[in-house]
Each structure stands twice: as structure tokens, then as C-alpha cells.
Amino acid sequence: xxxxxDKSTRVLVQGLTGRQAQVDxxxxxxxxxxxxxxxxxxxxxxxxxxxxxxxxxxxxTLRHDIDASVIYVPAAGAASAALExxxxxxxxxxxxxxGISRHxxxxxxxxxxxxxxxxxxxxxxxxxxxxxTKLGGIGGKDPADIYAAGRIGICSRSGGMSAxxxxxxxSGGYGVSTGIAMGGDRVTGGRMVDYVRLFEEDPQTDAIVIxxxxxxxxxxxxxxxxxxxxxxxxxxxxxxxxxxxxYPTGMSFGHAAAMISSAEDSASAKRRLLAxxxxxxxxxxxxxxxxxxxxxxxxxxxVEELT
Amino acid sequence: xxxxxxxxxKQILRKTGLPVPNGFRAETPQAAADAAExxxxxxxxKALVPxxxxxxxxxxxxxxxxxxxxxxxxxxLDATINGHLCKAVYVxxxxxIASELYLSFILEDYPPRILASTExxxxxxxxxxxxxxxxxxxxxxxxxxxxxxxxxxxWERAGLPSAQLPAVAKVTAALQTVxxxxxxxxxxxxxxxxxxxxxxxxxxxMMAIEDDTMAEVNEDTPRTDREMxxxxxxxxxxxxxxxxxxxxxxxxxxxxxxxxxxAGLHQHDLILAAGGRPANHTDASTQNxxxxxxxxxxxxxxxxxxxxxxxxxxxxxxxxxxxxxPALEALTARGIDAREFPVVIRMFGQGEEAARSAAAAIPxxxxxxxxxxxxxxxxLIVRLTAKARSQTQMEV
Numbered sequence: 109x110x111x112x113x114d115k116s117t118r119v120l121v122q123g124l125t126g127r128q129a130q131v132d133x134x135x136x137x138x139x140x141x142x143x144x145x146x147x148x149x150x151x152x153x154x155x156x157x158x159x160x161x162x163x164x165x166x167x168x169t170l171r172h173d174i175d176a177s178v179i180y181v182p183a184a185g186a187a188s189a190a191l192e193x194x195x196x197x198x199x200x201x202x203x204x205x206x207g208i209s210r211h212x213x214x215x216x217x218x219x220x221x222x223x224x225x226x227x228x229x230x231x232x233x234x235x236x237x238x239x240x241t242k243l244g245g246i247g248g249k250d251p252a253d254i255y256a257a258g259r260i261g262i263c264s265r266s267g268g269m270s271a272x273x274x275x276x277x278x279s280g281g282y283g284v285s286t287g288i289a290m291g292g293d294r295v296t297g298g299r300m301v302d303y304v305r306l307f308e309e310d311p312q313t314d315a316i317v318i319x320x321x322x323x324x325x326x327x328x329x330x331x332x333x334x335x336x337x338x339x340x341x342x343x344x345x346x347x348x349x350x351x352x353x354x355y356p357t358g359m360s361f362g363h364a365a366a367m368i369s370s371a372e373d374s375a376s377a378k379r380r381l382l383a384x385x386x387x388x389x390x391x392x393x394x395x396x397x398x399x400x401x402x403x404x405x406x407x408x409x410x411v412e413e414l415t
Numbered sequence: 416x417x418x419x420x421x422x423x424x425k426q427i428l429r430k431t432g433l434p435v436p437n438g439f440r441a442e443t444p445q446a447a448a449d450a451a452e453x454x455x456x457x458x459x460x461k462a463l464v465p466x467x468x469x470x471x472x473x474x475x476x477x478x479x480x481x482x483x484x485x486x487x488x489x490x491x492l493d494a495t496i497n498g499h500l501c502k503a504v505y506v507x508x509x510x511x512i513a514s515e516l517y518l519s520f521i522l523e524d525y526p527p528r529i530l531a532s533t534e535x536x537x538x539x540x541x542x543x544x545x546x547x548x549x550x551x552x553x554x555x556x557x558x559x560x561x562x563x564x565x566x567x568x569x570w571e572r573a574g575l576p577s578a579q580l581p582a583v584a585k586v587t588a589a590l591q592t593v594x595x596x597x598x599x600x601x602x603x604x605x606x607x608x609x610x611x612x613x614x615x616x617x618x619x620x621m622m623a624i625e626d627d628t629m630a631e632v633n634e635d636t637p638r639t640d641r642e643m644x645x646x647x648x649x650x651x652x653x654x655x656x657x658x659x660x661x662x663x664x665x666x667x668x669x670x671x672x673x674x675x676x677x678a679g680l681h682q683h684d685l686i687l688a689a690g691g692r693p694a695n696h697t698d699a700s701t702q703n704x705x706x707x708x709x710x711x712x713x714x715x716x717x718x719x720x721x722x723x724x725x726x727x728x729x730x731x732x733x734x735x736x737x738x739x740x741p742a743l744e745a746l747t748a749r750g751i752d753a754r755e756f757p758v759v760i761r762m763f764g765q766g767e768e769a770a771r772s773a774a775a776a777i778p779x780x781x782x783x784x785x786x787x788x789x790x791x792x793x794x795l796i797v798r799l800t801a802k803a804r805s806q807t808q809m810e811v
Contacts, residue, residue: 211625
């Protein structure tokens with residue numbers, strides 16, 4: 109079992125006629141993902157990668173059972189594409205697009221909440237369940253070179269760091285239950301604490317690695333969650349951006365931010381709060397295997413041969 | 416994010432019909448005097464710089480005559496206020512103040528929030544510190560917005576007298592619409608004034624908006640070499656297609672071509688922890704070879720640079736040869752000998768073979784083996800840079 113998705117997840121790709129969508133989707137298909145259709149308004153009736161293209165999400169859901177949609181629509185139309193998927197009843201929407209307006213994203217988040225659906229991203233490079241399936245560009249063309257199957261959950265604010273964490277775990281004999289690049293934007297659908305909660309409930313996950321950085325309250329919320337509910341599984345936190353504190357910051361503008369922030373938005377403040385809440389702080393990515401050993405997690409990797 | 420100066424922010428508010436005092440932008444003392452004349456003599460002269468706390472920086476002056484306005488403008492123009500060079504002042508009508516409120520909208524983490532207080536003015540942060548209950552905070556449902564009745568409830572909780580509720584709530588609801596339409600990150604009205612006739616006036620107004628384009632450079636300001644290098648990168652990032660490049664120059668000696676946000680941040684931390692000192696930080700998403708060449712040329716143009724570190728995260732979606740090859744081209748175009756000037760590459764992903772053979776053709780370039788840990792690259796560049804530095808010192 110994994111969180112969010114598994115090999116039975118049926119996937120729609122919005123914007124499948126675009127270049128990046130086709131590259132990523134071809135990689136997903138060869139990794140085992142069940143992509144069943146695509147949507148591009150105006151191109152209904154065409155075929156891409158052997159998959160039917162529809163003009164609307166509704167058009168696709170009338171003919172296919174869709175569990176998740178991955179959005180490759182350019183920023184200006186991405187929020188609208190996400191709303192379309194949510195209103196058509198899709199339960200899981202991944203937004204890969206970069207540069208979506210925060211206000212538009214706020215409406216997407218509120219809509220997802222009102223419908224009990226999940227949104228990953230924006231600016232996510234995807235979710236991977238090693239050996240089973242992947243959504244989005246995560247893992248690239250050869251995901252097995254980065255992610256081994258195993259029992260460690262990854263939740264990363266950066267898609268690149270998600271890969272480096274996968275690589276570091278693999279070098280120490282560890283594998284990944286589910287890897288989530290949650291997106292690095294300020295306003296995202298799922299927040300770090302949401303994914304950690306899912307990993308805590310997942311019997312196939314023994315420990316959780318998170319990557320965070322300055323620029324949002326995700327890590328503070330996670331620290332609060334751990335503080336209130338206790339540490340149920342070892343949680344290793346790699347927080348980058350300490351160096352920024354060595355350099356001068358810009359002048360503050362207005363008073364509102366100073367009055368609503370619960371804590372300082374810096375790497376060291378986040379490390380301190382997470383450490384106080386019981387997380388294991390990771391100074392260097394190469395320490396991950398060693399720290400997992402110390403936490404009593406043995407390397408159980410099972411690198412499945414993929415066909 | 417872009418901070419708007421007061422004249423632009425207030426223009427946006429005025430256009431939507433919100434009650435903003437009359438005011439003019441003036442770039443010379445004479446223009447300031449003329450503006451004061453037009454406003455009837457009495458005025459407020461404020462430095463037009465995108466920063467808060469101008470009152471405390473003595474950059475807001477009350478003037479009684481056009482001559483005083485001229486004098487105030489003479490003082491403020493070309494002065495540096497909170498780190499910003501003042502190139503213009505804002506000359507505004509004086510409003511007679513019966514009470515000062517505080518109101519702001521902010522969208523940092525979800526959801527958007529509103530803050531309201533009947534104790535507005537320059538001491539708002541002190542009020543917040545001493546009596547946080549004097550500032551009402553509420554979240555805004557993005558699907559519902561802020562209807563007038565919600566605004567009435569908020570201001571009632573803040574302690575605003577009943578008689579003033581309708582007018583203030585109406586303006587508050589309209590401001591929320593402006594905030595959302597203009598993709599505001601922050602909109603702060605401080606003070607939001609109720610004048611002696613009970614009318615609302617937006618005397619203090621500051622706004623920061625979402626903005627993907629890089630901050631515009633003020634061409635009038637003299638630029639240092641460092642700033643000119645930063646400008647060059649800003650220019651190519653804006654003008655050439657295919658992803659962004661960012662460059663911030665620092666005081667160290669390791670030239671950094673790191674990208675992809677998180678991996679760049681972590682590697683920068685690791686270099687400092689290993690005793691190395693980056694000469695710059697970069698972030699980039701581009702695969703446009705012209706952009707990469709220009710960025711590398713800028714990195715190498717910094718006279719402090721003693722080595723080059725090309726290390727991203729394992730590339731899952733991009734072609735790494737489109738980054739490594741132009742980077743090496745920029746290096747050789749400058750006639751740099753990699754046997755004396757350390758070059759360390761840790762780049763994995765699609766196009767790796769082409770990247771490796773281009774690197775192999777240049778004697779002295781260190782390309783880490785496929786899958787080598789991030790820390791191997793850090794250790795090598797820090798060690799080689801220290802060695803190169805001590806050799807240079809010996810030659811000197």
C-alpha cells in the first residue's frame with residue numbers, strides 16, 4: 109500500500125497535447141501508470157500516445173473512470189483547469205504548472221476543501237510509488253535509477269530535493285513507499301502536515317523524510333502537529349536555506365506580515381521548532397541512511413524489476 | 416512580489432472610486448511647490464519610496480505653504496530613506512483627522528486574512544505587542560469574498576461605533592475586491608481616517624502585488640560592478656525565452672552554478688558548513704544555452720571567483736547537456752585553464768553522456784561519477800578551491 113495513489117489509479121492528463129505533458133506521460137506509461145485519456149479544448153477526437161483526447165474533463169469522465177488528473181496547462185489557465193477537474197468530480201488533482209496566481213490558487217484550495225478532494229501542487233513534479241506507478245515528471249525517464257521501492261515516505265517542497273533524497277536513501281539500502289513533491293509555492297493544495305498524517309496512517313511506511321525551506325508556514329504547522337499529537341514514526345527533517353541568514357534582508361514593508369506570523373520564517377527557526385517537537389534534524393543529505401539506522405529503521409529495500 | 420509606491424497604489428484605489436485624498440507626484444522642488452499651491456497651500460510631502468515606516472524615518476512632512484513644500488522636497492529628493500534612493504515625492508492634501516483606524520489584507524499562506532483595529536497609526540505594532548486583542552484577525556473564504564455584512568461584523572468586534580459601521584464596512588468590502596483583482600499580497604491602510612465630517616479617507620495606503628517579472632532597475636541610480644553583473648542576468652532572464660535565471664553576488668570565491676531551488680539552497684548550506692565561501696548564489700530553470708552562457712560569463716566575470724561548481728539535483732525532466740555544454744563553452748571562451756582553475760561538475764540525468772564527453776575534452780575538469788552523493792561534490796570543490804587559493808597566494 110502507498111499513500112494517495114497506487115498502480116490501479118486511473119489518470120487523466122489535462123494539456124496532454126503539449127510537449128512536456130507528452131514526454132512525462134510517456135515515461136509514466138512505461139513505468140506502469142494507467143493514463144486513460146487526455147483533455148485539450150479544441151483538440152477533442154485526436155489521439156496522443158495512443159490515448160483519446162477530449163475537449164473537456166466532463167467529456168472524459170463520461171467515458172472513463174478517472175481517479176486523478178495531472179495538469180500541464182500554462183499558468184494563466186491552470187487554475188481554471190483544476191477547477192474544471194474538481195467540478196467534474198475528480199478526487200485528486202496534480203498541478204504541475206509554475207507561476208499560478210496565489211489568489212487563483214486560493215480559490216482552487218477552497219473548492220477542493222468544499223468537495224473533499226485533494227490538490228497536489230502547483231509547481232509539483234509529481235508523486236511516485238516506486239515499482240508501481242508515478243504521476244508527473246518525478247523520477248524522469250529512469251525512475252529506478254533514483255527511487256527504490258521500500259518503506260520510507262518522502263514529502264518535499266522541492267522536486268529536485270525529492271530526487272536527491274531518493275538517491276541518498278537508495279545508496280544506504282533504503283527504498284521509498286511514496287515520494288511526494290508537494291510543490292514549492294506559497295499556497296499549495298495539500299500542505300506538508302497533510303501528507304505526514306497520511307504517512308503516519310500508512311502501514312507500509314516506517315519513517316518519513318521531509319524537505320523544507322524558508323518561505324511558508326508548512327514546517328511550523330508540522331512542528332505544531334508533532335508537538336500536539338506526538339511522534340508516531342521517526343520523522344527526519346532536512347531544512348535548507350540557513351545561509352540566507354548570513355546575508356542582509358530587505359526592509360520590511362508594512363506591518364501586517366509582522367503581526368500574523370507565528371514564528372520567524374527562517375531555516376534555523378524551523379529546525380528549532382521541529383527539533384523541539386521530536387523530529388530528527390538532518391544537517392546533510394548524506395546523513396540520511398545513518399540517521400535512519402540510529403532511529404532503529406533497518407534498510408528494507410526491494411528493488412522490483414520493472415517490465 | 417512587487418512593492419508599489421504610494422502614488423501608484425493610490426491611483427489603483429482612486430480608479431475604483433475609493434475615497435483617496437488628492438495628491439500629485441513631484442520630481443522637483445518646484446513641482447512640489449506647484450502641487451501644494453493647487454491643493455490650497457497646506458499639504459503633506461512624503462518620500463516616494465517603496466518602504467514602510469516612513470513616518471519614523473522623518474520622510475513624511477506636514478507643510479503649511481508652497482514654500483515649505485518646496486523646502487521639504489529639497490530635503491527628501493536624492494536622500495536615502497530606509498535604503499531606498501528618493502527620486503520623487505508625493506504631495507497630498509491634508510485631511511483633518513477625527514479617528515485613525517488600521518486595516519490590512521494579506522495573502523501569504525492560505526487562507527487570505529484581514530486585520531482590523533480602531534487603534535491605527537504609526538504605533539500599530541506596539542498596540543499589537545501590548546494588547547493583541549485590539550487587533551481583530553479574520554480569514555476570508557476565497558469562494559465568498561468579503562461581503563459588507565462580514566465587514567460589519569469584523570469592525571463591530573474591533574469596537575467601531577455603530578454609526579460608523581456602514582461607511583467603513585462598505586469601503587472595507589470594496590478594498591477586498593481591489594486586493595483580489597490586483598493580485599495583492601498585502602494591502603495596508605494605515606491610517607484609514609474618519610474625518611471630522613464622518614467621512615472615510617484612505618490616507619495611508621501601501622500595496623504589494625504578485626509579480627513574476629523581476630523588479631525593474633532604476634536606471635538613474637549609479638551601479639556598482641556587482642550590481643551591473645546582477646543587472647546583466649536580470650536582463651537575459653527577462654529578455655530571452657525559456658525559463659528564468661537568477662544571480663546574487665556574494666563575497667566568497669566559489670562560483671556557483673546551482674539550480675532548481677532546493678538543491679541550490681542545501682548545497683549552499685553544505686559549502687558554508689565545509690568551510691567554503693560561495694561567490695554567488697544562483698537559481699535557474701532554463702535550458703536555453705544563450706541564457707546559460709551569459710550566466711556563466713557573469714559568474715566568471717566576478718574577480719573574486721577562484722573556481723566553478725556546476726551541481727544541480729538529479730535532473731528528471733530537463734536535458735543536462737543543455738546546461739553543461741554551454742557552461743563549458745562560456746568557460747573556454749574566456750580562456751580559462753581548468754587545470755589551474757578548479758571546475759567540479761555533478762550533473763546526472765538525460766543527456767549525461769553528451770555532457771560527460773564535452774567535459775572530458777577539457778583537461779582538468781572534474782565530473783563526478785554517476786550517482787555520487789551531493790556531499791562528494793561539496794567536499795571536492797571546497798578542497799580544490801582552498802588549494803587554488805593558496806597557490807595563487809604563493810605566486811603573489
